[in-house]
Amino acid sequence: MGVTKVSDRETTMRPALKAAFTMTALLMAAGCVKLQAPDKPIEINMNLNIRHEVIVKLEKDVQDLIQSNPGVF
Amino acid sequence: MTVLHSKFLTKVLCAAALGATAAIAGTALAQDAFLDQARASGQIGEQADGYVGAVKGASGDLKARIDQINIKRKAAYTQLAEKRGVSVNEVAAATACELFQNRVGPGQFYRTEGGQWVQRQGSAPVQLPSYCPK
Numbered sequence: 001m002g003v004t005k006v007s008d009r010e011t012t013m014r015p016a017l018k019a020a021f022t023m024t025a026l027l028m029a030a031g032c033v034k035l036q037a038p039d040k041p042i043e044i045n046m047n048l049n050i051r052h053e054v055i056v057k058l059e060k061d062v063q064d065l066i067q068s069n070p071g072v073f
Numbered sequence: 074m075t076v077l078h079s080k081f082l083t084k085v086l087c088a089a090a091l092g093a094t095a096a097i098a099g100t101a102l103a104q105d106a107f108l109d110q111a112r113a114s115g116q117i118g119e120q121a122d123g124y125v126g127a128v129k130g131a132s133g134d135l136k137a138r139i140d141q142i143n144i145k146r147k148a149a150y151t152q153l154a155e156k157r158g159v160s161v162n163e164v165a166a167a168t169a170c171e172l173f174q175n176r177v178g179p180g181q182f183y184r185t186e187g188g189q190w191v192q193r194q195g196s197a198p199v200q201l202p203s204y205c206p207k
Contacts, residue, residue: 050166050204054159058167059206061157065149066171071105072145073172 107138118182118190119172121202123150123165128182128190170205 066073108125111117117139120126124143131139150164157164177183177199182190186202193199201207 049160050163051159052204052206054163055167055170055204056206058153058157058159058164059171061153062164062168062171065153065168066175069145069149071108072142072149073108073168073176 108142111135111138112176112181113178115180115182115192118184119169119177120184121166121169121173121186122162123167123169123172126184166202166204169202173199173201173205 108117112119112125115128116135117125117131118128124146125139127135127139146165146168147161150161150168154161154164173183177193179193179196182192183199184190185200191200
């Protein structure tokens, strides 16, 4: 009787364990359980995210923007 | 009777439309003049972040007008930023560079990146924010 119980448990536990392991592996692969500090610092100063080349590229656009919105600029 | 009535109605509607147009144009004119006048009188100034601010604090009406201008600016910045695939801050900063060079007259105030209000002395060059080209 006792022997059958153990074998019963073994047969039912194994697929369950396998499934649990698979789920964990999948979740980790998907990055769902990643607990990591953000690599970028929290931005306080707006200058940090201003790219110089973008400012240069926008020059003509903002000149037009200013010209076409009197009273706002 | 109905023809007369509808003609009268058209007249009234036309007059109303004309009046509304005139009112809108008037408001727009007043608004255009306001910004230039307020900058010239030293009430408001251009800021390094691309928006305007009150140089010496703002009362209700002045604050409301400043907010109104800045809301429109932000909308314009956002639109251009989306069009060019850049951040709103970048458009605002690029605009500030232009405004600092072209919209700060002698004796007028501007606010540096550090948050300090500076009065342009005579025709001395305006101190541009660090992110500006040149």
